Amino acid sequence: MTFNLNQIDFDKGAGLVPAIVQDVDTARVLMLGYMNRDAVAKTQTLGQVTFFSRSKNRLWTKGETSGNTLELIDIKLDCDRDTLLVSARPNGPTCHLGTQSCFGDGAPEGLGFLSYLEELIEGRKSADPSSSYTAKLLSGPLRKAAQKVGEEGVETALAAVDEDDTALKGEAADLIYHLMVVLAARDVTLTDVIGVLKERHK
Numbered sequence: 256m257t258f259n260l261n262q263i264d265f266d267k268g269a270g271l272v273p274a275i276v277q278d279v280d281t282a283r284v285l286m287l288g289y290m291n292r293d294a295v296a297k298t299q300t301l302g303q304v305t306f307f308s309r310s311k312n313r314l315w316t317k318g319e320t321s322g323n324t325l326e327l328i329d330i331k332l333d334c335d336r337d338t339l340l341v342s343a344r345p346n347g348p349t350c351h352l353g354t355q356s357c358f359g360d361g362a363p364e365g366l367g368f369l370s371y372l373e374e375l376i377e378g379r380k381s382a383d384p385s386s387s388y389t390a391k392l393l394s395g396p397l398r399k400a401a402q403k404v405g406e407e408g409v410e411t412a413l414a415a416v417d418e419d420d421t422a423l424k425g426e427a428a429d430l431i432y433h434l435m436v437v438l439a440a441r442d443v444t445l446t447d448v449i450g451v452l453k454e455r456h457k
Contacts, residue, residue: 256298260292265335271307274339276349279328279357280446286357288317290339295330295395302327302342313413323347341379369445372432376439392436403433403455 263272264426271289278285290298294314297305301316304325308315318324325343332339347356354360363371375389382390393399407430414422438444 258293258332262336263292263295263332263339265292267337271309272337274304274306274341276304276325276341276343277340277365277369278370279342279344281363281370282365283367284358285325285343285345287353295339298327298330298341301355302321303448304341312351316390317349318346321351323349325349334389369435373435373439376435380439389436392433393440397440400433404430404437407433409422 265272268289270291272291274290276285276288277283288304289362290305291307291448294305294307295315297316303316303318305314305316306326307313314325322347324346326346327337328342328344330339330341348355350357375439376393379387381387381395384391391425392403411423411430414426434446438448
C-alpha cells in the first residue's frame with residue numbers, strides 16, 4: 256500500500272468507500288464491498304480483508320464464519336481517492352453461493368486462465384492415473400514429463416520457423432501445458448517463476 260489513510264476520501268461516501276477485491280493470481284474480480292477507516296486499518300493489521308457491513312452496521316472480516324478468507328496482498332487507491340482495489344488470495348469460494356467470484360463461476364479470461372489450469376493440474380496429483388493423462392504424467396517418472404517439454408519445445412520452434420501460425424499456437428499450448436505439469440511435479444508454481452522474471456526485469 257503506497258498511501259496512508261488520510262489520503263482516502265471517505266467524506267464523499269459518508270464515511271465509506273467501495274473496495275473491489277481482485278484475485279492476485281488470476282486477476283478475476285471476486286467481489287465488491289465497502290470499507291470505512293477502521294476496516295482499512297484492520298485489513299492492514301490483520302492481513303485479512305475486512306469490510307464495513309452496512310446490514311450489520313459493524314466491521315466484518317471475510318470468512319469469519321465460513322472460513323473462506325481473503326488474504327491481503329496489496330491495496331491501491333484510485334485517482335479520485337474514493338475507491339480501493341484490493342489484491343487478495345482467496346482461501347476457498349468468495350461468494351456465499353459457493354462460487355469463486357460473486358460475479359459467477361467459470362474459468363478466468365486471458366492470462367488468468369493459466370492460474371486456473373495450474374489449479375486443475377495440482378488437483379490431478381491425487382487422481383487415478385488411468386483416468387487422466389495429466390495424472391499419468393504426474394505419477395510416472397519425472398523424466399518422462401520432462402522429455403515431453405523437450406519434444407514440445409522443438410516442435411514449437413519448428414512451427415515458428417515454418418511460419419505456420421496455427422501449428423505454432425497448438426505447439427505452444429502443448430509446450431506450456433507440459434511445462435506446467437513438470438512445475439507441478441516439482442512443487443514449483445507459476446508465481447515462483449513470475450517472481451524470477453520480475454527480479455530479472457529490475
